[in-house]
Amino acid sequence: MASVNVHCTRCNSAQVYRHGQNPKGHDSFSCRDCHRVFQLTCAYEARKPGVKELIIEMAFNGAWVCDIARTLKIGINTVIRTLKNSRHDG
Ligand SMILES: [Zn+2]
Numbered sequence: 001m002a003s004v005n006v007h008c009t010r011c012n013s014a015q016v017y018r019h020g021q022n023p024k025g026h027d028s029f030s031c032r033d034c035h036r037v038f039q040l041t042c043a044y045e046a047r048k049p050g051v052k053e054l055i056i057e058m059a060f061n062g063a064w065v066c067d068i069a070r071t072l073k074i075g076i077n078t079v080i081r082t083l084k085n086s087r088h089d090g
Contacts (some may be wrong), residue, residue, distance in 0.1 A: 055072065
């Protein structure tokens with residue numbers, strides 16, 4: 001199974017594998033080191049004031065989605081969703 005560019009939310013290990021999806025359709029990941037299963041929705045992070053603006057600013061400056069997600073410690077899907085939602089005035 002291919003590894004994914006995700007770190008464990010508990011031990012920060014990179015030995016994380018896609019575990020499946022929960023009933024809501026969110027990707028679920030499993031950590032090989034501590035066996036924690038977690039989701040990468042990270043919606044709570046994106047609701048923090050300023051995160052959306054940071055995502056947009058980094059994208060505007062040429063950062064890749066993966067870089068933004070890693071830097072801000074949020075999910076890639078959150079970055080993509082934020083950018084999609086921000087294009088209305090573009
Ligand atoms: Zn872990």
